[in-house]
Every structure is written in C-alpha cells, then in structure tokens.
Amino acid sequence: MLVIPCPHCGPRPENEFRYAGEAHIARPADPEALSDAAWADFLYMRGNPKGRHAERWRHVHGCGRFFNCIRDTVTDRIERTYPAGTAP
Amino acid sequence: MKFSLRTLLTQGLAGHSGWPEQWRSPEPKAAYDVIIVGGGGHGLATAYYLAAEHRVRNVAVLEKGWLGGGNTGRNTTIIRSNYLWDESAAIYEHALKLWEGLSRELNYNVMYSARGVMMLAHTVHDAQVFKRHVHANRLNGIDNEWLTPEEAKDFCPPLNIGTDVRYPIVGAALQRRGGTARHDAVAWGYARGASALGVDIIQNCEVIGIDRDAAGAVTGVETTRGRIGAGKVGVVAAGHTSVLMGMAGVRMPLESYPLQALVSEPVKPVFPCVVMSNTIHAYISQSDKGELVIGAGTDAYTSYSQAGGLHIAEHTLDAICEMFPMFRRMRMLRSWGGIVDVTPDRSPIIGLTPVPGLFVNCGWGTGGFKATPGSGHVFAATIAQGRPHPIAAPFTLERFRTGRLIDEAAAAAVAH
Ligand SMILES: Cc1cc2nc3c(=O)[nH]c(=O)nc-3n(C[C@H](O)[C@H](O)[C@H](O)COP(=O)(O)OP(=O)(O)OC[C@H]3O[C@@H](n4cnc5c(N)ncnc54)[C@H](O)[C@@H]3O)c2cc1C
Ligand SMILES: [Zn+2]
Numbered sequence: 001m002l003v004i005p006c007p008h009c010g011p012r013p014e015n016e017f018r019y020a021g022e023a024h025i026a027r028p029a030d031p032e033a034l035s036d037a038a039w040a041d042f043l044y045m046r047g048n049p050k051g052r053h054a055e056r057w058r059h060v061h062g063c064g065r066f067f068n069c070i071r072d073t074v075t076d077r078i079e080r081t082y083p084a085g086t087a088p
Numbered sequence: 089m090k091f092s093l094r095t096l097l098t099q100g101l102a103g104h105s106g107w108p109e110q111w112r113s114p115e116p117k118a119a120y121d122v123i124i125v126g127g128g129g130h131g132l133a134t135a136y137y138l139a140a141e142h143r144v145r146n147v148a149v150l151e152k153g154w155l156g157g158g159n160t161g162r163n164t165t166i167i168r169s170n171y172l173w174d175e176s177a178a179i180y181e182h183a184l185k186l187w188e189g190l191s192r193e194l195n196y197n198v199m200y201s202a203r204g205v206m207m208l209a210h211t212v213h214d215a216q217v218f219k220r221h222v223h224a225n226r227l228n229g230i231d232n233e234w235l236t237p238e239e240a241k242d243f244c245p246p247l248n249i250g251t252d253v254r255y256p257i258v259g260a261a262l263q264r265r266g267g268t269a270r271h272d273a274v275a276w277g278y279a280r281g282a283s284a285l286g287v288d289i290i291q292n293c294e295v296i297g298i299d300r301d302a303a304g305a306v307t308g309v310e311t312t313r314g315r316i317g318a319g320k321v322g323v324v325a326a327g328h329t330s331v332l333m334g335m336a337g338v339r340m341p342l343e344s345y346p347l348q349a350l351v352s353e354p355v356k357p358v359f360p361c362v363v364m365s366n367t368i369h370a371y372i373s374q375s376d377k378g379e380l381v382i383g384a385g386t387d388a389y390t391s392y393s394q395a396g397g398l399h400i401a402e403h404t405l406d407a408i409c410e411m412f413p414m415f416r417r418m419r420m421l422r423s424w425g426g427i428v429d430v431t432p433d434r435s436p437i438i439g440l441t442p443v444p445g446l447f448v449n450c451g452w453g454t455g456g457f458k459a460t461p462g463s464g465h466v467f468a469a470t471i472a473q474g475r476p477h478p479i480a481a482p483f484t485l486e487r488f489r490t491g492r493l494i495d496e497a498a499a500a501a502v503a504h
Pocket of ligand 2: 006007008009010059062063064065
C-alpha cells in the first residue's frame with residue numbers, strides 16, 4: 001500500500017484515496033470544432049509511460065480534494081504531490 | 089521428436105536422458121519477413137499459425153526475457169467464452185474451439201481441462217446481468233446455464249450457500265466447456281511447433297527501437313542484440329505495448345496495471361471446477377499439482393512494478409474464506425503480479441496501425457489467456473494478408489475514433 005502525501009492533509013495510506021488517471025489532460029474548450037481523431041486522443045489515448053508519470057488522485061476519505069502527483073511507475077516511488085490547477 | 093507412447097517408452101527405458109531441446113535457439117538473422125515482438129502465448133501462437141497456415145516461415149519471435157515470462161506464465165488460466173457481445177463471443181468461442189483440439193494439433197499436452205467455469209451472482213443486479221449473458225450466449229450457440237444456489241453447490245460442494253454471510257450467493261452462471269490449461273505448456277507447445285516449421289525463437293532479446301523509412305513504413309527493429317530487418321512487425325507485448333508503440337510514435341488507448349495471483353500449499357484434490365466472483369473479486373481453481381490457484385484484483389493505479397499491493401490480495405482472501413470456509417486455515421505459498429494492458433472498453437485491439445507494416449495485438453487486459461489460440465490464429469491471418477481477419481475486424485484501433493466500442497467493461501466489470 002502506498003503512503004501518499006496529500007498536499008492538504010499530509011501523508012496518508014493509499015486506501016484513503018481514489019486514483020483518477022493521467023493528469024493535465026484538459027477538456028477541449030470547443031469539442032464541436034475537434035476532428036474525430038483529436039477527440040479520440042482526448043478521450044482515450046494515454047501516455048502510459050514506464051517511468052515518471054503525472055497523475056491525479058482524490059483524497060476521498062479525507063479532505064475530498066483532487067490533487068496531482070508525480071510517481072515513478074517502475075518503483076512506485078512518489079516524487080511529489082501538488083494542488084490541482086497548478087503546473088507540474 | 090514426435091511425442092507418442094513409443095517415444096515415451098523408449099525415453100523412459102533410457103532414463104529420460106535422450107529428450108532433445110524442444111525448440112531451436114539460433115542467432116538472429118540479419119532480416120526476416122515478419123518479426124513478432126513478445127514471446128508470450130499470443131506472440132508464439134501468431135508465429136505458429138503464420139508458419140502452419142500461411143506458409144510465412146521466415147519469421148522471428150523476439151522475447152526480452154524468457155518464453156511465457158510475462159502474463160502467460162503469471163495468469164490463473166481460466167478459459168471460457170460466455171461473453172456478452174457478438175464480436176467478443178465470436179473471438180472467444182473461436183479460441184475455445186481451438187483449445188479443444190490444441191494438444192493434438194501441437195502434439196504437446198497443454199492440459200486443457202473442461203472442468204466447468206461457474207460465475208457467482210451475489211445481488212439482484214448480478215442475477216439479471218448473468219441471465220442476460222445466458223440468453224445472449226444461447227443465441228450465439230455458446231453453452232451457458234443459470235443455476236440456483238443449490239444447483240451451484242451440487243456442482244461445487246465446498247461452496248458456502250448460507251445466507252448468514254456478507255454477500256450470500258443468489259445463483260450462478262455455468263459454462264461447462266470452460267476450464268483451465270497449463271500456461272507454460274501453451275507457450276512451450278506453440279514455440280516447439282513454430283520452431284519445427286522454421287520460425288526462429290530468440291530469447292533475451294529486447295526490442296529498443298522500431299526503424300522506419302522516409303515514407304514512415306517499418307523496416308526493422310533495434311534490439312539489445314543488434315538491428316534486425318523486417319518488412320512486417322507485429323507487437324504482442326501485453327503490458328509493455330504502449331512503450332513499444334511509442335517507439336513508432338503511435339499513442340495507444342491503454343493503461344498498464346498490476347494484477348495479482350497467489351497459490352496455496354499443494355493438497356489432495358478438493359476443488360472440482362473453476363469458481364469466479366466478479367462482485368467480491370475472487371477466482372479459484374485447483375491445479376493438477378494440488379495448489380489452489382487464486383486470482384485477485386488489479387491495483388488502483390497504473391504501474392509496471394509486477395508486484396501489487398498486499399491489501400488487494402488480502403481482500404481476495406477474505407472473499408475466498410467466506411465462500412469456502414474450509415480453506416480458512418490453508419497457507420499461501422507464493423504470490424506475484426503481472427502487468428495487464430487495459431483498454432477503455434475492456435476489449436482487445438487486433439490489427440493494423442497508422443504505421444505501414446506495423447501490426448498490434450494487445451489490450452487483452454485481465455482476461456486474454458483464454459483467447460491465446462484464437463488471438464494468434466486471427467492475428468496471423470491479419471499479418472499475412474495485410475487486412476483484418478473477419479473475426480478480428482471489429483477489434484481495430486480505429487474503433488476509438490469511430491466510436492464503435494465493444495463495451496465488455498459495462499457488460500461484466502471484470503473481464504477474466
Ligand atoms: C495475475 C493474472 C491473472 C490472470 N488470469 C487470467 C485468467 O484466469 N484467464 C485469462 O484468460 N487471462 C488471465 N490473465 C490475462 C492473461 O494472462 C493475458 O491476457 C495473456 O496471457 C496475455 O498474453 P500475451 O502473450 O499477450 O502477453 P505476455 O505473456 O505478457 O507476453 C508479452 C511478452 O512480451 C515481452 N516483451 C515486452 N516488452 C518487450 C520488448 N521491448 N522486447 C521484447 N519482448 C518484450 C514480455 O517479456 C512478455 O513475455 C491474467 C493475468 C494476470 C497477470
Ligand atoms: Zn487531503
């Protein structure tokens with residue numbers, strides 16, 4: 001089980017959190033204007049890197065807030081976490 | 089050497105000292121017509137059917153570790169074909185039919201055992217979903233039947249159908265032709281068959297780059313054992329597919345998660361069939377060695393760690409102990425994880441890619457062992473002919489652009 005440092009509450013066990021997938025995927029401002037390929041890229045295509053990964057978590061059994069996290073997907077080591085809406 | 093009663097007797101009398109190696113391990117050639125990346129069951133089956141059915145024999149299978157060292161050798165070997173959608177039913181049933189004759193076809197005992205796969209329903213919703221599956225399967229000519237709790241217990245006597253538990257059993261769906269097979273034997277049998285037809289099986293050879301010409305078409309691969317040319321490359325790398333496709337600049341609708349399994353100490357035969365519970369996340373059967381083979385869930389987050397969290401396995405053992413109280417004092421021997429490649433609709437991707445000459449077979453996620461023969465069979469045809477085999481046709485990468493998803497995710501939640 002990971003120990004995840006919530007930027008608002010500090011380190012807590014993984015089962016207080018819910019994983020929310022790759023971070024920094026912005027919903028296109030005007031979906032109507034997008035090609036099908038660009039829409040598919042937004043909806044479905046993922047980096048899925050072996051190594052450094054920017055991802056979202058939500059502290060569902062704590063403050064309830066979403067935040068971002070940089071984790072290495074080979075070692076599962078967390079480099080750092082930072083509030084939602086801020087740049088990596 | 090063909091396996092037969094005669095070879096068994098003569099080898100037995102010679103103290104089993106004369107068995108030859110089962111496949112050749114040659115140095116890689118400078119180039120092949122087709123390179124398959126990934127020596128798991130799906131990659132090896134693809135190579136076998138390319139050689140056996142399409143006479144494409146100048147083929148190499150490149151494996152970064154050892155054959156079957158990926159998910160093929162890490163899975164709980166559940167085989168069934170009672171999927172909801174027509175497209176899925178077609179490919180899994182195609183595979184099941186091939187399983188039924190596979191030991192004979194390969195002259196290698198893959199220990200396919202149709203002992204029945206029983207999926208438990210614990211809620212009204214489960215019961216409705218499974219009955220819907222039973223009817224859909226019947227329309228597709230696939231056996232699947234609904235059992236009452238008492239009938240389920242008749243079929244699997246260790247099952248606790250008491251109502252004083254957290255998740256009582258309200259019924260079950262049973263596919264009698266479902267069962268298990270020996271995972272290593274599947275990899276070895278296909279490798280042996282392919283090698284005998286001229287396919288080069290090359291282990292300890294990691295692909296680290298995909299070469300393309302000015303027009304963007306594939307010309308070969310870079311490996312830890314040097315460059316190897318090829319006009320066609322088939323990527324069959326399960327959890328590492330995104331990494332490999334990234335080498336050719338193709339983004340994939342995949343996320344890689346650790347999925348765990350564990351086995352108990354071996355005991356005498358006590359468990360006659362396969363039992364799965366999607367709702368409380370546990371899968372169990374007994375291997376011919378006597379170990380209970382138990383499948384757990386995926387971790388919540390993507391990872392390449394091949395481990396998985398302890399709390400995931402613990403959660404599964406809770407469920408096993410509730411359903412089968414007689415296993416409460418059983419000791420677990422080993423546990424491990426595999427990296428499964430999960431698509432948004434929980435259906436595989438088989439076919440062409442935007443890069444000419446590059447083919448992909450992936451996205452089997454938590455449930456592709458059962459499909460191994462069918463997947464290899466239709467992927468070989470797709471590579472040989474340069475267009476999708478009819479059974480593979482719905483499973484294109486394109487479907488994520490067109491929106492024609494095959495949503496087994498909504499149908500089953502768990503895909504084993
Ligand atoms: C714990 C667990 C339980 C499961 N239970 C079931 C089950 O009960 N029933 C079922 O149907 N399915 C099950 N599955 C899923 C099933 O195991 C897989 O879908 C299936 O085995 C995938 O086969 P494959 O040949 O595509 O992949 P793999 O066997 O993983 O083969 C891919 C190969 O590619 C190699 N590779 C990766 N990168 C490179 C590279 N760069 N160069 C060269 N080679 C490379 C890997 O080393 C690996 O050997 C389970 C999986 C796990 C992990
Ligand atoms: Zn918090």
